[in-house]
Amino acid sequence: MSLLFKHLRIHQVFGANTDVGKTIITAALVRASAAEQHRVFYLKPVSTGPMQxxxxxxxxxxxxxxSSLVQAHCLYRFEEPLSPHLAAKMAAEKDGLLHAPVPSDATFVTSVASYIRRCASAFSEKAHMYVETAGGVHSPTLSGTTQVDSYRPxxxxxxxxxxxxxGGISSTIASFEALLLRGYIVDSVLLFKDEYYRxxxxxxxxxxxxxxxxxxxxPPPPREDDLAKNFTVTEEYYRTLVPKNKTGGLFDVLRHLDERHAARLADLKTMPSRTLDTIWWPFVQHGHVKGPKDxxxxxxxxxxxxTVYNGHAQSSVTATVPASDSVLQPQFDGSASWWTQALGHAHPSLTLAAARxxxxxxxxMFPEATHLPALKLAERLVKDGPGKGWASRAFISDNGSTGMEVALKMALRAYNVRHGEGLAPARKKGMGxxxxxxSYHGDTIGAMDACEEGVYTCEWHQAKGYWFDPPTVSIRQCKxxxxxxxxxxxxxxDIEVDSVASAYDVPSRMDSPLATLYRNFIQETLQKxxxxxxxxxxxxxxxxxxxxAGGMIFVDPLFQRIMIDVVRGSNSSPSGWSGVPVIFDEVFVGLFRIGxxxxxxxxGVTPDISVHAKILTGGLVPLAATLASDSIFQAFVSDNKVDALLHGHSYTAHAVGCEVANETMDIVERLAEGDTWTDAQDAWRAVTPERTELSVWSFWNPGFVxxxxxxxxxxxVMTLGTVVxxxxKDDHAGYQSASAQAVLRALNSSVNRGEGTVAPGGAPFSVHFRTLGNVAYFMTSLNTPAATVRSVEDRIWAVLDGKVQG
Known part of the structure; x- marks a missing residue:
């Protein structure tokens, strides 16, 4: 992951095209840095062509x-003067390795990062480093991934x-924008003075x-055929660029780069205290924040x-950062950035979709209008997505909480249209x-009113309704x-069941004694x-x-199915829904979060209304969609404007969010057919080999669970999909408990606790996690590599097993 050292200023050199003079300019920078008596490291990760x-x-x-101050090195060298991906392939073929895999992006990046760390640890004095890429920003690396993406970690x-x-103006600006779209910090643009094109x-x-x-x-002089003469004219050229008096443009560039490096370090150092002065965090008791280290x-x-700054964090679990170590360290995003990440952070395809x-x-604006991103998203959600077979409309809003407000308005209006004539106005207002x-459906007032009073509610909250205490599914002592x-x-x-798969096999449990118990209990409670x-x-x-948010409560699916059956009754309505409308809040669980x-x-039943968000846009931008059946929609259709669903947001059906959502769904559909999912499913299928159908599975290994x-x-313990x-154990369990946070605090340390527990780039990582009282939960993205999941499992095991042993 990202590397930043106090004493070693590093800059990567990209080119707007091939043959723009990257090496000439970089060599001049190396020479100028050395002239100022800095230790200088030059790295060419990939080189193609003759050694000379x-x-x-x-x-x-x-x-x-x-020369005593300069160290130049190449990691991967190939003889053929071709694009690196072709040169690597041809080298393998020349050696008779026709099907030999080229180094992956992860291997390549780890090689670069390891070399940088070795250079940083070799010397403690102030030093400069230049990492020169090959060709243009989109030239391929060994795997075929373009450089701008391959180097991004x-x-x-x-x-x-x-x-x-x-044509250089266009290619330079296009290259700059390609770097910006990946989030790169571009500190300087350098080029030659062509007096004709200017x-x-x-x-x-x-x-x-x-x-x-x-x-x-x-610009450099033309290359001479005579090697000795070429050296002489080139050396003279470099002397003009890097004069002995250490003045001129290149030295100005060095000072600028040093200033940018120092400014970044200063920003990182001051950000904690500045944050404590100005930010009000969600779900944080600021009285518990002890200072900048938190x-x-x-x-x-x-x-x-x-990638987190650790220069300010000096505690029992994070030691003072040695001068030779990076002040930045990788940290696994253990809550998938609060349940939104589907494809990891800064996925280039999603970034480009947003820009598009x-x-x-x-x-x-959207009322009585349309645009292609919104239309495509609505069609795919309704016709091929979670609404397939029952939904007819999609209402697109801006986050899960407002999506649930929309759902509640839809359901309560539909109920009133059908049953409201017999209700007094006060009874309508008191409807629950x-x-x-x-339950938790968001932090807007209406969404809070749809939940029992609890830690998430506020003084204005009025709990409207009734809430059953649900049966739950869990794993204890491997049972x-x-x-x-x-x-x-x-x-x-406690009722033991054969396996996790058995617990979630709702059809086979519908005629069980437990189903009868549930049905009778729900009916009697509603009658009372x-x-x-x-x-x-x-x-x-x-x-x-x-x-x-209620504590990662894995509800017995049979109980929820029986609830739906009871409230709908045995008589289906010719106009669609029966009994009362059923809302599925799938903001958290939907779109493969739980597999x-x-x-x-x-x-085994469909809702009348469902709400989707979070994973919907891959974690990049906020967006929500509320899906509704046609019978719900028809409750709002009339000749009277006030009968319409008068609910909206300035950013309703935001085109950027809709486009990102479509791109996300495209990628997720491909992931669902990939080896990572198949391997994870096979691991869970092996636990219950007698079952040919796999109803539930997890990215977390069953052995770890x-x-x-x-x-x-x-x-x-319990797991489904990306969630574990x-x-x-805590005698004072509940949301206000701090037991899970205290026990797992060691995960915040980046100490390598077990083989393989390293992030991309080869660095030991810490784990950022959230807790819900005495419950610690961890999440992956939908494309988290299996090796990363295993590494996180190792870290969790090392910490919890250490608590047991201690």
Whole structure:
């Protein structure tokens, strides 16, 4: 991951094209750095072509008497003067290795990062380093991935060597924008002064408006055929660029780069205290924040990892950072950035999708209008996505909470249209919903009113409805149990089932004694509520299978299915829904977060309304979609404007969000057919080989889950899809408990606790995690490599097993 050292200033050199003079300019920078008596490292990760033409050899040749200060190196060298991906392939074929795999992006980046760390640790004095790429920004690396994406995990500050030839203005600006779209910090643009095209004049003005310094230099002399003469004229050229008096443009560039490096370090150092002065965090008790060391400073993010600044964090679990170590460290995003990440951070395809829509539309108003991103998204959600077979419309809003507000308005209006004539106005106002204890549907007032009073509600909250205490599914001591709440059992609350797959096989459990118990209990409870004159219940609102914010409660799916059957009754309505409308809040669980596109097929019933967000846009931008059946939609259709769904947001159907959502769904559909998912499914299928159909599975290994369930410190474990939840034994369990946070605090340390526990780039990583009282949960993205999941499992095991042993 990203590397940043106090004493070693690193810049990566990209070119706007091939043959723009990257090596000439970089060699001059190396020479100038050495002239100022800095230790200088030059790295050419990939070199193609004859050894005598190698860029690292050129740098060594023209260090200007400073060879003792300069170290030049190449990691991958190939004889053929071709694009690296072809040169690597041809080298393998030449050696008779016809099917030999070329180094992967992860291997390549790890090689570069390891070399940089070795250089940083070799010397403690102030030093400079230049990492020169090959060709243009989109030239392929060994795997075929373009450089701008392949190098991105390293997130090195960048210099762009512009093109001074015909067409160079365009290629330079396009290259700059390609770097910006990947988040690179572009500190400087450098190019030669071609007196005919004069590109530098235009580019200096263009980039000045964008805060980027442009420096232009005298072009090199033509290459001489005579090697000795060529050396003489080239050496003289470098002497003019790097004069002995250490003045001129190149030395100005060095000072600028040093200043940018120092400014970045200063920003990182001051960000914690500045944050504590100005930021009000969500879900954080600021009275518990002891000082700057408690602020997690995220410098960048890529894939499943944050890159965090640790120069200020000196605690029992994070030692003082040695001067030779990077002040940035990788940190696994253990909450998938609060449940939104589907494809990891800064996925280039999603970034480009956002830019595509922003460039085409910006934001456009939506009532009585349409645009292609919104239309395509609505069609795919309704016809092929979670609404397939039951939904007819999609209402697109801006986040899960508002999506649920829309759903509640839809359901309660539909109920009133059908049953409201017999209700007094006061009864209509007092209408409530039916749900489950532990529910959470968002932090807007209406969404809070659809939940029982609890830690997430506020002074204005009015709980409207009734909430059942649900039975749950968990794994304890390698056994799977359905646990009944006190109101439902008189002796032993635990019912052992054969396996996780058995617990989620709803059809086979529908005629069981437990199903009868559930049905009778729900019916009797509702009858008592009606007899007691309770408020009319206008909707059933469920978080299917897993209630996230309530404590990662894995609800027995049979209970939820029986609830739906009971409220709908035995008589289906000719106008669509029956009984009361059913809302599925799939903001958290939907779109494969727990391993399935929608929970409806597993439950064996479809909702009347469902809400989707979070994974919908891959974690890049906020967006939500509320899907509704036609019978719900028809409740709002009339000749009267006030009967319409008068709900909206300025950014309704935001084109950027819709385009990103479409791109996300395209990628997820491909992932669902890939080896990573298949391998994970096979691992869970092996646990229950007698079952040919796989109803549920997890990215977390079943062996790891069982091992966790056997620890004395652990009360229970449960997992589905990307989520694993570990409940710790605690006599004072609940949301206000700090036990899980305290026990797992060592995960914040980047100490390497077990083989393989390293992030991309080869560095030991820490784990950022969130807790819900005595429950610690961890999440992956939908494309997290299996090796990364295993590494995180190792870290969790090392910490919890250490607590047991200690």
């Amino acid at each position: 033409d190698a860029d690292d050899e050129h740098v060594k040749r023209y260090v200007g008497g400073h 390293l997130f090195l500050p960048t210099m762009l060597v512009g093109d001074s030839k015909l 590109n530098w004049e235009y580019l200096a003005s263009y980039f000045a408006e964008r805060g980027v310094k442009v420096s232009a230099f005298k 602020v997690n400073v995220i410098d960048s993010a890529w894939g499943d990892f944050f 829509a922003a460039g085409r539309y910006g934001h456009v 919903v039916l749900g489950l204890k532990g 799977v149990f359905v646990t009944l709440p006190p109101a439902m059992n008189s002796h032993d609350p 509520l009606a007899a007691a004159g309770g408020p009319p219940l206008g909707a059933l609102v469920l978080e299917p299978l897993v209630m996230g 399935m596109l929608s929970t409806a097929p597993l439950l 069982d091992a966790m369930s056997r620890l004395d410190i652990v009360s229970e 939840a570990i409940k710790l």
